[in-house]
Amino acid sequence: MNEQFEPKIVAFVCTYCTYAGADLAGTSRLKYPPNVRIVRLPCTGRISPMFILKALQKGADGVLVSGCHPGDCHFTSGNFHARRRWTVFRALLNFTGIPLDRIRFSWISAAEGVKFAELISSLTDDIRKLGPFEQYKAMIHETETPVSL
Amino acid sequence: MAKIGVFICHCGENIAARIDCARLLSAMDDHPGVSVSLDYKYFCSDPGQENVKKAIRENNLTGIVVAACSPRMHEATFRKACAEAGLNPYLCEIANIREQCSWVHSDREKATEKAIDITRSLIEKVKRNNELQPIEVPVTRKALVIGGGIAGIQAALDIANAGQEVVLVEREPSLGGHMAQLSETFPTLDCSQCIMTPRMVEAAQHPKIELLTYSEIEQVDGFIGNFTVKIRKKARYVDMKTCTGCGDCIQKCPQKKISDEFDCNLGKRPAIYTPFAQAVPNIPVIDKENCTYFKNGKCRVCAKACPIDCINFEMQDEFVDIEVGAIVVATGFQIQNTAMYGEYGYGKYPDVITGLQFERLASASGPTAGKIMRPSDGKEPETVVFIQCAGSRDPSKGVKYCSKICCMYTSKHAMLYAHKVHGGKAHVFYMDIRAAGKGYDEFTRRAIEEDEASYLRGRVSKVWQENGKLMVRGVDTLLGKPVEIAADMVVLATAITPQPDAKEFAKVIGIGCDEYGFYNEAHLKLRPVETATAGIYLAGACQSPKDIPDSVAQASACASKVIGLFSRDRLEREPVIAMNNEATCSGCWGCFVACPYGAIEKKDILNRSGELIKRVAFVNPGLCQGCGTCVTFCRSNSIDLAGFTEKQIFAEVMGL
Numbered sequence: 001m002n003e004q005f006e007p008k009i010v011a012f013v014c015t016y017c018t019y020a021g022a023d024l025a026g027t028s029r030l031k032y033p034p035n036v037r038i039v040r041l042p043c044t045g046r047i048s049p050m051f052i053l054k055a056l057q058k059g060a061d062g063v064l065v066s067g068c069h070p071g072d073c074h075f076t077s078g079n080f081h082a083r084r085r086w087t088v089f090r091a092l093l094n095f096t097g098i099p100l101d102r103i104r105f106s107w108i109s110a111a112e113g114v115k116f117a118e119l120i121s122s123l124t125d126d127i128r129k130l131g132p133f134e135q136y137k138a139m140i141h142e143t144e145t146p147v148s149l
Numbered sequence: 150m151a152k153i154g155v156f157i158c159h160c161g162e163n164i165a166a167r168i169d170c171a172r173l174l175s176a177m178d179d180h181p182g183v184s185v186s187l188d189y190k191y192f193c194s195d196p197g198q199e200n201v202k203k204a205i206r207e208n209n210l211t212g213i214v215v216a217a218c219s220p221r222m223h224e225a226t227f228r229k230a231c232a233e234a235g236l237n238p239y240l241c242e243i244a245n246i247r248e249q250c251s252w253v254h255s256d257r258e259k260a261t262e263k264a265i266d267i268t269r270s271l272i273e274k275v276k277r278n279n280e281l282q283p284i285e286v287p288v289t290r291k292a293l294v295i296g297g298g299i300a301g302i303q304a305a306l307d308i309a310n311a312g313q314e315v316v317l318v319e320r321e322p323s324l325g326g327h328m329a330q331l332s333e334t335f336p337t338l339d340c341s342q343c344i345m346t347p348r349m350v351e352a353a354q355h356p357k358i359e360l361l362t363y364s365e366i367e368q369v370d371g372f373i374g375n376f377t378v379k380i381r382k383k384a385r386y387v388d389m390k391t392c393t394g395c396g397d398c399i400q401k402c403p404q405k406k407i408s409d410e411f412d413c414n415l416g417k418r419p420a421i422y423t424p425f426a427q428a429v430p431n432i433p434v435i436d437k438e439n440c441t442y443f444k445n446g447k448c449r450v451c452a453k454a455c456p457i458d459c460i461n462f463e464m465q466d467e468f469v470d471i472e473v474g475a476i477v478v479a480t481g482f483q484i485q486n487t488a489m490y491g492e493y494g495y496g497k498y499p500d501v502i503t504g505l506q507f508e509r510l511a512s513a514s515g516p517t518a519g520k521i522m523r524p525s526d527g528k529e530p531e532t533v534v535f536i537q538c539a540g541s542r543d544p545s546k547g548v549k550y551c552s553k554i555c556c557m558y559t560s561k562h563a564m565l566y567a568h569k570v571h572g573g574k575a576h577v578f579y580m581d582i583r584a585a586g587k588g589y590d591e592f593t594r595r596a597i598e599e600d601e602a603s604y605l606r607g608r609v610s611k612v613w614q615e616n617g618k619l620m621v622r623g624v625d626t627l628l629g630k631p632v633e634i635a636a637d638m639v640v641l642a643t644a645i646t647p648q649p650d651a652k653e654f655a656k657v658i659g660i661g662c663d664e665y666g667f668y669n670e671a672h673l674k675l676r677p678v679e680t681a682t683a684g685i686y687l688a689g690a691c692q693s694p695k696d697i698p699d700s701v702a703q704a705s706a707c708a709s710k711v712i713g714l715f716s717r718d719r720l721e722r723e724p725v726i727a728m729n730n731e732a733t734c735s736g737c738w739g740c741f742v743a744c745p746y747g748a749i750e751k752k753d754i755l756n757r758s759g760e761l762i763k764r765v766a767f768v769n770p771g772l773c774q775g776c777g778t779c780v781t782f783c784r785s786n787s788i789d790l791a792g793f794t795e796k797q798i799f800a801e802v803m804g805l
Binding site for chain 2: 008019022025030032038048050051054055058075077078081117
């Protein structure tokens with residue numbers, strides 16, 4: 001049997017809740033798959049949809065966006081802006097044909113180390129089932145290949 | 150050309166056991182832009198940091214990445230090392246290969262690959278880091294305390310006693326707040342006036358406290374250390390400088406039948422009045438709405454009665470601007486919420502009163518001089534029913550939360566009633582007795598055991614009048630039986646809610662509040678007296694229902710925060726803030742809407758002859774907290790966040 005496909009997942013997280021939650025998973029010595037790469041930002045409000053596209057372009061098979069629970073944002077409302085932006089952005093993704101199940105949005109607090117580990121495990125499993133994300137690369141390839149007239 | 154140093158920490162075995170540090174080191178060696186890479190057992194130790202500093206100096210590094218534990222652990226340590234070696238501390242990034250790599254993965258091969266990815270992406274980020282300088286803001290050493298109840302007075306006194314200037318603003322004509330209205334206080338039954346009035350006098354006479362009563366906050370601008378506050382001093386129509394408080398005007402005023410708010414409408418007052426005899430300042434105000442002269446243009450009896458001519462009907466509201474460095478909000482609460490339970494007959498039957506009205510009846514300075522009398526006929530009530538939770542803990546009709554003080558003050562009322570009316574019978578309907586606090590449970594037990602209040606666990610469904618009695622129908626859930634009591638007086642423990650204008654006021658001062666209007670603290674447990682707006686603090690019941698000891702403790706905590714802030718001339722803040730490129734800004738104000746701190750200001754760009762070319766966004770560095778929400782909103786890519794710029798993040802993602 002072929003070697004199991006190992007997806008690459010990029011996580012954009014806020015430093016106050018989810019990054020701290022991921023640290024807690026570490027200090028609690030929980031185990032989760034090593035497929036995730038975390039990018040730390042001050043707040044989910046800082047996360048631009050372009051970051052997500054950039055990660056997919058670079059070859060990520062899945063993307064996670066995670067921040068503080070609604071009402072708990074260190075910056076009072078950044079996560080609400082992120083949520084609203086995500087609602088709009090997912091419609092656009094859907095329109096462009098990028099499968100929405102490649103991108104996950106979640107709330108993880110600084111106290112939820114267990115939830116972080118569980119989320120990464122389930123997300124990795126789900127993305128693994130979806131297989132490598134070739135579609136985006138193909139799209140990029142098409143636009144970059146000169147069209148012969 | 151970037152010259153990056155990479156420092157790989159083994160953290161004893163914590164990292165080295167799961168990550169092949171030698172492989173990580175060689176992978177980094179080959180990465181473009183890396184001039185030096187080292188590994189060491191503990192980089193956070195003294196010799197470890199010396200190694201880092203030495204490498205920075207010897208190689209003239211332009212940035213470093215420390216692959217070690219979480220930045221939440223040692224970022225500050227390594228930034229300090231950078232600064233000591235002459236490198237800007239913000240040219241340092243931490244690759245978290247312990248908490249988020251070695252500790253959570255058991256496959257050495259894959260963990261090492263992940264560590265390489267993490268470190269590489271941060272090298273790409275640090276190459277694009279800019280030198281940043283901490284932001285310094287001056288501090289105006291003067292505090293504003295809003296609200297002259299017990300919380301505001303305590304905060305003002307504590308700050309003033311530490312030698313700092315305070316402006317204490319109260320919107321009523323006198324200091325005192327709700328505490329001045331109380332009869333005796335639980336759990337010691339000491340007289341409220343006796344402990345409150347000396348504090349009021351002390352605050353008014355303190356050389357460091359400027360007292361502005363009958364004044365309201367109109368506008369708050371600025372940021373921590375540098376607030377500008379506009380205050381409206383409402384016209385009293387009495388000259389505060391010359392008035393001696395003799396009271397002749399009050400005696401002579403022909404209007405004597407105005408409902409007295411301080412006595413919760415149980416007493417009467419004239420149109421020129423002080424709220425209560427011990428008022429501070431003891432200077433009357435004219436109630437413009439009820440004054441005969443203001444209504445008909447004739448009267449002026451008070452002006453004739455005044456021996457020193459200090460009544461001035463022409464007086465206007467005055468506006469003053471003050472500069473302060475910190476603001477303590479102690480605006481209090483309201484408790485006369487009688488509309489939540491219409492079936493208890495408040496307003497319909499005069500002998501159904503609120504807890505606060507009972508306080509006034511029981512108070513020696515109240516309308517009955519401390520005698521418990523029925524408002525309807527002045528008779529002594531033989532049976533009194535107290536109904537707790539008349540609105541609290543009731544999501545369907547009232548408020549969801551517990552008002553916290555009602556269990557205690559109802560016990561106190563039952564006791565005071567037993568002490569004043571011998572042979573009187575008190576019945577208390579309750580849901581639970583919540584008496585957590587020093588001496589509190591003992592106090593409620595005393596009401597039940599010594600003063601023989603009958604406590605009935607259950608709710609009241611209806612109160613109606615029959616043969617001159619108030620019939621109270623409820624249930625005793627412990628007996629499982631309905632009960633009906635014929636009472637002479639019914640006292641409702643109404644819910645505590647925020648001041649009616651609390652939500653609007655939150656907008657004026659720029660702090661957050663919950664669905665009811667209670668002000669939000671920065672963190673319920675760890676930052677309970679700070680708000681999310683730096684430099685604004687909360688004391689007392691404006692944050693949540695509180696008793697006197699809690700309010701005083703919170704006020705003193707506020708004072709210590711303010712004194713701490715004032716211990717420095719200048720404030721230093723992390724320079725992670727947004728910056729706007731005025732050349733490309735189109736003035737769409739997406740950022741203005743997004744900013745939770747109101748840090749975006751509108752700035753006019755003028756040409757040489759002073760004509761407006763365009764209006765752009767300007768980020769106030771004192772207000773910006775660095776969340777970056779505006780950056781994502783910006784349509785023209787003009788705003789960027791120092792320390793987390795678009796360039797840096799894209800490079801970090803591309804490095805993965």
